[in-house]
Structures are given as structure tokens and as C-alpha cells.
Amino acid sequence: MIGVFDSGLGGLSVLAAIARALPRARLCYLADTAHVPYGNKADAFIQGRVLAIGRHLVNQGCRLLVVACNTATAAAVHELRQQHPGISVVGVEPGVKPAAAASRSRRIAVLTTESTAHSERLARLIRTHADGVEVHVEACPGWATRVETLDLDGPAFATEITARIMPLLALGADQLVLGCTHYSFLAPTLQTLVAGRAQLVDVADAVARQVVRLAGDGAQENGALYLQATARPERLQAALPRLGLGWLADKAREPARLITVTG
CATH class of the missing domain: 3.40.50.1860 (Rossmann fold)
Structure with missing residues (x-):
């Protein structure tokens, strides 16, 4: 499974690019909506959230992580890679x-x-x-x-x-x-x-191309999408059609789920 995460809805643009490039990949999207946005927060706080979310997704069975957030990538992608040396981690950087x-x-x-x-x-x-x-x-x-x-x-x-x-x-x-x-x-x-x-x-399509290169067997599963949010999961679900991504909602096997991710 491929785990994709952001502070909120922004990473859905990257998720959509990955889902188009790898239609059979099993995907999990996590929105840290309890702490959105990241852009006005201190690096130390962002690092704590990224590492906690990384652990959560790996424990869920993700073998490739996509940090679908420029702010989180800048603040913590190096530390995330150090924490999970056996996991491929793809960050997002301005083009x-x-x-x-x-x-x-x-x-x-x-x-x-x-x-x-x-x-x-x-x-x-x-x-x-x-x-x-x-x-x-x-x-x-x-x-x-x-x-x-x-x-x-x-x-x-x-x-x-x-x-x-x-x-x-x-x-x-x-x-x-x-x-x-x-x-x-x-x-x-x-x-x-x-x-x-x-x-x-x-750079969403460029990120998707990198994921394609790294995904391996993770690209050939059942095409299911799982949506998770640390607050207001119903808003994540409702946002998909509003953002022109109703086709992603059709891939979801269940409604967006509320989760707790602690450091």
C-alpha cells in the first residue's frame, strides 16, 4: 500500500496524479486536519507530526510514503527517511x-x-x-x-x-x-x-512519475482508496467532488475515517 499525507486537502492534487498513473495501486490518504495548516507552524511541530504520521502509515502496512506537502517536506523529509530506512519516501518540492x-x-x-x-x-x-x-x-x-x-x-x-x-x-x-x-x-x-x-x-505529475518508479508490486493491487483524517473526516469526503475529484471518491472502499495520530 502507498501512503500519501498532507495537513489537509492540498495533497489530494498529488493523490489524484498518483491514482491516475497507478490505477491499480492500493492507496491510503491521511489528512492531518486537526493541525491544518502547517504553513504557519514551527519546524519542530511539523517534524513531530510528520514522524508520527509516518509511523502510523507504516503500521497500517504502507511500504511507500509520499509527503504530499511542500512545507512538511522542507521541515521533515530527511528525518522521516532516517526513521524508516527500509521504506521509500517521496517528498514534494517546488518546481x-x-x-x-x-x-x-x-x-x-x-x-x-x-x-x-x-x-x-x-x-x-x-x-x-x-x-x-x-x-x-x-x-x-x-x-x-x-x-x-x-x-x-x-x-x-x-x-x-x-x-x-x-x-x-x-x-x-x-x-x-x-x-x-x-x-x-x-x-x-x-x-x-x-x-x-x-x-x-x-510538480504533482512529476511526483507521480517518481512513485511509479518506486512502487514495484505496490502498483498492482486492488485499486482501493482509504481516506483518513485526524479531524472532521466528513469534510474530507465532501471535498472530493467540490474539487473535481469525485472519481477518487468512487475508488474509496469506505467513508473517510476519523483517526488519532499521537507523537
């Missing part, structure tokens, strides 16, 4: 490398949570893969929470998104990296703003 390679203006922007914006992991990505490219890191407080509450198309939020994106375009950024898995669900609004001026860079 700085493909954005830098594709940029014609040599200017890109990375949209992130507050935590990821200040992480050494992001700084290292930029140093390694964006040499000679001007990178503007734009923290977007509250965006993940908007996705969690499914408040995606209100006029006030559209105005806020516009106020953040237009200055980046004015600076000449021609690649906008979605540096939080939640932001994938804002792509329709973002695409309207950047059409003809910039491209959105999302």
Missing part, C-alpha cells in the same frame, strides 16, 4: 528546476506558504537549480486555508490573488511555481491572470 530551465525572461516566482518561504531547503533548491535566474519567493498567507474551507472563488479572494500575482508579472516573471500542493486547486483562477504572460509550474 524551481523546471521553471528555471523553461524561463525565457530569466525571472521566475515561487508561490509558497510562510514556512516554506523561509526554509533552507527552498534556498538550497534555488542555489542549485536557478543559477543566473532571478527568483522572487512570494509567501501567500491564508491561501491554503482558503482551499481547506473550499472558498476558492469569492470576489475578495480573487482580488487578493490578483494583488499578489500582478506585481510578479510586472517584474517579468514568466514561470510561476506552485510551491504548495493546495495551490493546485487555485490553478483556474491563476491561469486566467497569467494567460499569455507566464506558465504555472506544478
Whole structure:
């Protein structure tokens, strides 16, 4: 079984990419909704949650873990790999490398949570893969929470998104990296703003390709999906059709289940 987890709904974008690439894989998605969002929390707290969730999923029978959260990857993927040396662990990192390679203006922007914006992991990505490219890191407080509450198309939020994106375009950024898995669900609004001026860079499909390479026998099971949440599992269940993922709900063998994950 492949375990995929995030603080909430954002990792569903990665789950969907994996389920499309591996339709027969048995998948477990865990939303740590009791502690959402991670983006405004301290690294030590996030590390504690990631390690506890990793133990829980391994105990459930997962033999491959996907940290479907940029913030959690930046804060704790190294420690998670150390804790489970026999388990394949796939993290999610902002697509700085493909954005830098594709940029014609040599200017890109990375949209992130507050935590990821200040992480050494992001700084290292930029140093390694964006040499000679001007990178503007734009923290977007509250965006993940908007996705969690499914408040995606209100006029006030559209105005806020516009106020953040237009200055980046004015600076000449021609690649906008979605540096939080939640932001994938804002792509329709973002695409309207950047059409003809910039491209959105999302890594969900790249993560799925890595999972395909590592899955082995785990890709050939019964195609079942199990949904778990540390709070309000009914909201996780209800969010799937609202986010255009009703087909994932059809794969679920039972309603989303409330679980407790302690450190």
C-alpha cells in the first residue's frame, strides 16, 4: 500500500496524479486536519507530526510514503527517511528546476506558504537549480486555508490573488511555481491572470512519475482508496467532488475515517 499525507486537502492534487498513473495501486490518504495548516507552524511541530504520521502509515502496512506537502517536506523529509530506512519516501518540492530551465525572461516566482518561504531547503533548491535566474519567493498567507474551507472563488479572494500575482508579472516573471500542493486547486483562477504572460509550474505529475518508479508490486493491487483524517473526516469526503475529484471518491472502499495520530 502507498501512503500519501498532507495537513489537509492540498495533497489530494498529488493523490489524484498518483491514482491516475497507478490505477491499480492500493492507496491510503491521511489528512492531518486537526493541525491544518502547517504553513504557519514551527519546524519542530511539523517534524513531530510528520514522524508520527509516518509511523502510523507504516503500521497500517504502507511500504511507500509520499509527503504530499511542500512545507512538511522542507521541515521533515530527511528525518522521516532516517526513521524508516527500509521504506521509500517521496517528498514534494517546488518546481524551481523546471521553471528555471523553461524561463525565457530569466525571472521566475515561487508561490509558497510562510514556512516554506523561509526554509533552507527552498534556498538550497534555488542555489542549485536557478543559477543566473532571478527568483522572487512570494509567501501567500491564508491561501491554503482558503482551499481547506473550499472558498476558492469569492470576489475578495480573487482580488487578493490578483494583488499578489500582478506585481510578479510586472517584474517579468514568466514561470510561476506552485510551491504548495493546495495551490493546485487555485490553478483556474491563476491561469486566467497569467494567460499569455507566464506558465504555472506544478510538480504533482512529476511526483507521480517518481512513485511509479518506486512502487514495484505496490502498483498492482486492488485499486482501493482509504481516506483518513485526524479531524472532521466528513469534510474530507465532501471535498472530493467540490474539487473535481469525485472519481477518487468512487475508488474509496469506505467513508473517510476519523483517526488519532499521537507523537
